[in-house]
Amino acid sequence: MIGDTTSAIGLLATILTFSRIDLERRMRDKDKERIGEMIMAKQRPLSPHLMIYKPQLTTIMSIMHRMTGGALAMGSLLVVWWIVALASGAEYYAFVQTIIGHWMGQLVIFGFSVAVFYHLSNGIRHLLWDFGYNLSIEGVHRSGYVVLVMTLVLTALTWVSVWASVWTN
Amino acid sequence: MEKTSMRSPLGKVRGLGSARKGVSHWWLQRLTAMGLIPLVIYMVISLVSAMGGDYINAVAWLQSPINATVMLLLLGAGFFHATLGAQVIIEDYVSNENRRLLALVAVKLAMTGLAALSLFSVLSVALS
Numbered sequence: 001m002i003g004d005t006t007s008a009i010g011l012l013a014t015i016l017t018f019s020r021i022d023l024e025r026r027m028r029d030k031d032k033e034r035i036g037e038m039i040m041a042k043q044r045p046l047s048p049h050l051m052i053y054k055p056q057l058t059t060i061m062s063i064m065h066r067m068t069g070g071a072l073a074m075g076s077l078l079v080v081w082w083i084v085a086l087a088s089g090a091e092y093y094a095f096v097q098t099i100i101g102h103w104m105g106q107l108v109i110f111g112f113s114v115a116v117f118y119h120l121s122n123g124i125r126h127l128l129w130d131f132g133y134n135l136s137i138e139g140v141h142r143s144g145y146v147v148l149v150m151t152l153v154l155t156a157l158t159w160v161s162v163w164a165s166v167w168t169n
Numbered sequence: 170m171e172k173t174s175m176r177s178p179l180g181k182v183r184g185l186g187s188a189r190k191g192v193s194h195w196w197l198q199r200l201t202a203m204g205l206i207p208l209v210i211y212m213v214i215s216l217v218s219a220m221g222g223d224y225i226n227a228v229a230w231l232q233s234p235i236n237a238t239v240m241l242l243l244l245g246a247g248f249f250h251a252t253l254g255a256q257v258i259i260e261d262y263v264s265n266e267n268r269r270l271l272a273l274v275a276v277k278l279a280m281t282g283l284a285a286l287s288l289f290s291v292l293s294v295a296l297s
Binding site: 080084093094097124126 | 199202203205206209210213217218219220221222223224225226227228231240244247248251254255258283286287289290291293294
């Protein structure tokens with residue numbers, strides 16, 4: 001009898017606990033919705049938010065680092081495609097070469113090269129930060145401009161060399 | 170850090186965290202990044218100077234031991250680095266836990282598949 005009572009109480013406690021978790025979850029979802037509506041209606045002041053944040057060299061370059069990283073991960077599909085084409089034989093490789101040679105293919109590769117050089121230069125900037133260099137505001141801005149100039153220089157150098165190389169080969 | 174300690178801040182936090190892997194993601198991302206610097210620079214120079222050839226030239230280019238080795242290392246370190254980066258992006262932007270896990274598994278499987286496909290292709294050309 002006592003055993004029955006305790007297990008009944010146990011069962012009741014379990015049901016109560018689970019319904020409470022469910023209730024809390026539903027309340028959380030409702031809260032999220034309400035907060036979303038409040039943000040949309042701008043009913044309360046928010047901590048610095050993308051919409052009201054003035055674009056700065058630091059923030060834009062940080063976002064660009066992530067965007068070029070994502071673009072390179074996507075672009076790796078093209079690199080894999082080229083290597084697989086090379087392993088698939090002369091006929092398929094020739095087909096891929098005509099696509100690469102088309103101006104749209106060239107444009108994609110140009111974009112890929114810009115992403116490579118930006119992510120490479122800014123990646124070195126990140127590693128220098130990890131070693132403790134350029135951590136002042138001036139250092140962050142100075143190295144930021146160096147990265148932008150390096151991206152332009154490396155991209156220009158590469159494509160001038162490509163034209164020279166195609167000319168001679 | 171105490172003044173007398175010889176341990177670096179990194180040395181102190183290594184092996185910490187709930188899975189005893191506190192800084193392994195951070196560290197591997199930096200390690201692959203440092204490896205990728207010379208690999209990318211070599212690959213760009215080598216590719217640009219070989220530009221403009223046909224299939225025979227391209228196969229000969231990849232059969233050179235140095236080009237093939239750099240290509241293998243570049244793809245290996247590159248896909249590893251990309252997977253670590255993609256993981257951070259997913260963890261930042263996918264708030265739903267189920268969808269986050271799904272996205273992480275999908276990206277890791279896809280990256281592993283692409284790495285295997287490209288590494289195998291390089292080897293099959295280089296060793297043919």
